[in-house]
Amino acid sequence: MKTYRQGDAELAHIRRRKVAIIGYGNQGRAHALNLRDSGVANIAIGARPGASADKARAEGFAVTDNAAAVQDADVVVMGAPDELLPAIYARDLEGHMKHNAALLFVHGFALHFALIAPRRDLDVLLVAPAGPGSALRANFLSGDGYIGLFAVHRDVTGHAKALALSYGVAIGCGAGLIETDVREETETDLFGEQAVLCGGSAELVRAAFDTLVEAGYAPALAYFECLHQLKLLVELMQVRGIAGMYKAISNTAEYGAYRSGPRLIDEHVRKTMREVLSDVQSGRFANDWVRENAAGLPHFHAMRAEAAAHPIEAVGEEIRAMMPWLTQTTQKR
């Protein structure tokens, strides 16, 4: 694993360039604010009329439509949702970007699955903070720094790597920029969110909640035991590792973990995980998501409504109302 830090980058590379950021959402806003605070003076936000455009303007940025924002930009940052990027590139970027500019992705989905074929004269980079923009910004302000991944997908100018490192440090990832490639970043990101972070963990919580409630236990207790306390354990794992987390819990809890964890996550689940990975690697998941978008997201909206109707949501709302100190520390990823 090749990792670069603050001292390996030259901030001057990004400071002297004009950066256009498409979208002012979770990532785009944090990148824009951190770049400005790192001394990048020439930043344009490409936005459509609406809440994001208003916010960017209120926070002091020049906001135009995408084509106007990118036309004299040296670096164009893809901060809009992945599923919208192909249409945005084709309509607003391809014919308007400067010769030899750099196209910078925050996640490799559209690039890896060939939904975008960047013009041959463009440098193509990936700089992906390892977490949400809200945390990237908070750590920048606190001075803690952040970790990011970067990849040089295409280097036409000979300066692509220096630019990627400079950009990565300027947005606050100077604690560690891990070099990867677009395939690896895309496939591990999709697999991680499906198997654990968003898919596996939420389904595990719901299944455990259902098991307790079906057996006659109070939904409030089921909520506390299966969802609310998860954060504490995840924090322990994040800070100390899994073995370190075991040291911090009671011997009874630890013994139960060894006895029941592998019974739950058994060979059948591991086989399914390999199938999920294979779906990602083969492009089956990406094709499915592209088709779903083209059809107007009917299954996506149905599944979202079904998830929102699960009984854990009603009890959770009641319980969270009793804990006003719980704040939005983790906004939309």
Ligand SMILES: NC(=O)c1ccc[n+]([C@@H]2O[C@H](COP(=O)([O-])OP(=O)(O)OC[C@H]3O[C@@H](n4cnc5c(N)ncnc54)[C@H](OP(=O)(O)O)[C@@H]3O)[C@@H](O)[C@H]2O)c1
């Ligand atoms: N969120 C994360 O934690 C995270 C982490 C790593 C990488 N990424 C990557 O970062 C990229 C951006 O994701 P995000 O989570 O930051 O997205 P997001 O929070 O949903 O924000 C998307 C932004 O794009 C804007 N937008 C939508 N359509 C547009 C258009 N046609 N022209 C200009 N702007 C448009 C939206 O503005 P409106 O208000 O007008 O809709 C919004 O400001 C993706 O590639 C994602 O995979 C995200």
